[in-house]
Amino acid sequence: MDNKNWKxxxxxxxxxxxxxxxxxxxxxxxxxxxxxxxxxxxxQTFFGTGLYNYSYVLHDPYFLQAVKNxxxxxxxxxxxxxxxxxxxxxxxxxVRRLRELYQTVFFLPYVTNTLAVGLVFMILFKKTPxxxxxxxxxxxxxxxxxxxxxxxxxxxxxxVMCFYTVWVxxxxxxxxxxxxxxxVNQDYYRAAKIxxxxxxxxxxxxxxxxxxxxxxxxxxxxxIGAFKAYSDEVALFGTDLNAAGMNTIVGYVYDMLYGNSGGxxxxxxxxxxxxxxIVFTITVINLLISxxxxxY
Amino acid sequence: MDYDRIEQRxxxxxxxxxxxxxxxxxxxxxxxxxxxxxxxxxxxxxxxxYNSEYIPKFYTLTPTLQNYRDAFTAVPLSxxxxxxxxxxxxxxxxxLVVILFAAFAFARLDFPGKxxxxxxxxxLMMIPNELVIITNFVxxxxxxxxxxxTGLILPSVTSVFYIYLxxxxxxxxxxxxxxxxxxxxxxxxxxxxxxxxxxxQPTMVTITILKIIECWxxxxxxxxxxxxxxxxxxxxxxxxxxxxxxxxxxxPAMMAAVVVISVPLIVLFLIFRKKxxxxxxxxxxxx
Numbered sequence: 001m002d003n004k005n006w007k008x009x010x011x012x013x014x015x016x017x018x019x020x021x022x023x024x025x026x027x028x029x030x031x032x033x034x035x036x037x038x039x040x041x042x043x044q045t046f047f048g049t050g051l052y053n054y055s056y057v058l059h060d061p062y063f064l065q066a067v068k069n070x071x072x073x074x075x076x077x078x079x080x081x082x083x084x085x086x087x088x089x090x091x092x093x094x095v096r097r098l099r100e101l102y103q104t105v106f107f108l109p110y111v112t113n114t115l116a117v118g119l120v121f122m123i124l125f126k127k128t129p130x131x132x133x134x135x136x137x138x139x140x141x142x143x144x145x146x147x148x149x150x151x152x153x154x155x156x157x158x159x160v161m162c163f164y165t166v167w168v169x170x171x172x173x174x175x176x177x178x179x180x181x182x183x184v185n186q187d188y189y190r191a192a193k194i195x196x197x198x199x200x201x202x203x204x205x206x207x208x209x210x211x212x213x214x215x216x217x218x219x220x221x222x223x224i225g226a227f228k229a230y231s232d233e234v235a236l237f238g239t240d241l242n243a244a245g246m247n248t249i250v251g252y253v254y255d256m257l258y259g260n261s262g263g264x265x266x267x268x269x270x271x272x273x274x275x276x277x278i279v280f281t282i283t284v285i286n287l288l289i290s291x292x293x294x295x296y
Numbered sequence: 297m298d299y300d301r302i303e304q305r306x307x308x309x310x311x312x313x314x315x316x317x318x319x320x321x322x323x324x325x326x327x328x329x330x331x332x333x334x335x336x337x338x339x340x341x342x343x344x345x346y347n348s349e350y351i352p353k354f355y356t357l358t359p360t361l362q363n364y365r366d367a368f369t370a371v372p373l374s375x376x377x378x379x380x381x382x383x384x385x386x387x388x389x390x391x392l393v394v395i396l397f398a399a400f401a402f403a404r405l406d407f408p409g410k411x412x413x414x415x416x417x418x419x420l421m422m423i424p425n426e427l428v429i430i431t432n433f434v435x436x437x438x439x440x441x442x443x444x445x446t447g448l449i450l451p452s453v454t455s456v457f458y459i460y461l462x463x464x465x466x467x468x469x470x471x472x473x474x475x476x477x478x479x480x481x482x483x484x485x486x487x488x489x490x491x492x493x494x495x496x497q498p499t500m501v502t503i504t505i506l507k508i509i510e511c512w513x514x515x516x517x518x519x520x521x522x523x524x525x526x527x528x529x530x531x532x533x534x535x536x537x538x539x540x541x542x543x544x545x546x547x548p549a550m551m552a553a554v555v556v557i558s559v560p561l562i563v564l565f566l567i568f569r570k571k572x573x574x575x576x577x578x579x580x581x582x583x
Contacts, residue, residue: 026431
């Protein structure tokens with residue numbers, strides 16, 4: 001028996017070692033970092049412990065800008081993407097011909113490299129001296145003025161950022177919602193048909209309650225994902241997000257860690273923990289709301 | 297009441313509803329596909345043709361492959377490509393071994409504290425990557441592993457979620473099979489590779505594909521841990537090309553690079569479409 005125990009731990013050893021070194025230890029360490037004041041990564045010394053790092057981060061205009069950007073992004077993209085995904089899934093569910101083709105096409109953004117395709121979006125939206133770009137051409141057709149979406153006004157940059165984020169997150173939501181819709185018991189619909197229930201009523205009284213767990217799942221993961229936005233922004237606006245005024249909280253963490261403004265793991269840790277606190281709070285709120293409204 | 301008229305009206309309404317549905321689905325399909333069309337189109341336009349179009353054209357009559365030649369010669373795209381391939385294959389292979397052993401231990405072996413350790417593993421699933429990446433960056437730097445494949449690969453060779461997925465799958469295999477193998481004197485290791493692995497092959501394939509997608513698109517960690525171009529992956533490679541490549545704003549060549557980077561995953565997806573979609577709906581996290 002003893003021999004067997006020893007063997008079992010041997011099988012677990014690689015996983016335990018990697019998780020210990022790269023997940024458990026860092027978790028403790030990030031807390032330590034966030035309370036070490038004036039930490040110097042070259043000499044590995046610090047001169048005090050306390051809440052200074054948090055206070056620094058919370059007073060940093062770049063951080064506040066990042067928080068603002070992230071919140072706007074979350075508030076706009078989560079409802080819009082979930083709503084459109086629901087519409088598309090309902091549409092997909094009601095047609096038979098070409099359904100597989102549509103599903104395949106809709107899934108494509110999931111398997112593309114965000115950084116690479118983000119460049120295409122940048123080119124579509126960018127206004128240069130040589131060309132106003134594809135999107136501005138469309139705007140001009142409808143009689144609008146050209147706008148520089150990449151280096152222009154704040155709302156225009158925010159629009160591209162939200163548009164691209166929705167484009168990227170859509171495949172996952174469509175996939176989850178179509179399979180949720182397909183798994184609703186057809187007997188309910190047949191019963192409703194016999195009763196002559198209207199389409200709208202069928203949707204609000206049968207479809208929506210039946211898929212509500214999945215909708216809430218998507219809203220929760222959508223919130224978490226959008227709060228961690230970073231790569232999409234780099235793809236559109238380049239690595240110097242602070243200069244573009246389009247930084248996100250995660251972007252701020254990485255900028256503090258590395259790059260031209262980097263070398264401050266303490267500030268990075270403090271801001272990462274603040275982000276974690278925000279995400280945690282919002283997830284708890286979401287769960288509380290869903291417990292009240294979701295039909296299981 | 298004219299029964300025919302009612303039926304006709306109902307049919308007409310149904311047709312209109314169908315038409316609107318197809319229109320909306322096609323509209324979204326167009327939004328999804330247009331960037332892909334645009335990147336292929338732009339990659340086929342010559343540098344001078346692209347820059348002389350103040351109003352961009354939706355087609356080109358003189359397609360050229362020069363941009364693809366530029367993408368592979370003017371910038372080290374093939375190097376980025378090769379690096380990504382090594383990184384993806386090594387990470388995926390090591391991870392498969394690690395999770396295979398861990399899942400086997402949890403599913404088949406009995407040892408004190410098993411449930412407690414497994415609960416601890418599950419708890420780790422809730423830890424966001426952003427929180428641990430700071431220390432990992434410092435750790436890898438202190439170990440002198442920046443700008444090495446080891447440094448790139450090490451932190452991403454375990455996944456609690458995949459261990460969980462595989463363990464669930466292993467537990468569906470009846471106990472009798474294991475006992476029969478034990479009676480026959482089969483070793484644990486042999487049983488794992490000769491019996492469990494073949495039975496759970498579908499799950500292994502799904503995990504492999506999901507991990508390959510994840511590795512191919514990895515950006516944050518490679519960017520933090522490499523500043524030597526010799527170790528860039530396609531994600532930070534394309535960013536480098538955007539910011540310093542080609543010496544001038546050569547958008548057609550940039551688009552050619554984007555096409556080259558996007559093709560492998562799209563091909564993989566089209567081949568394993570059903571598996572990828574089933575896998576993502578079980579364990580996808582993006583979005």
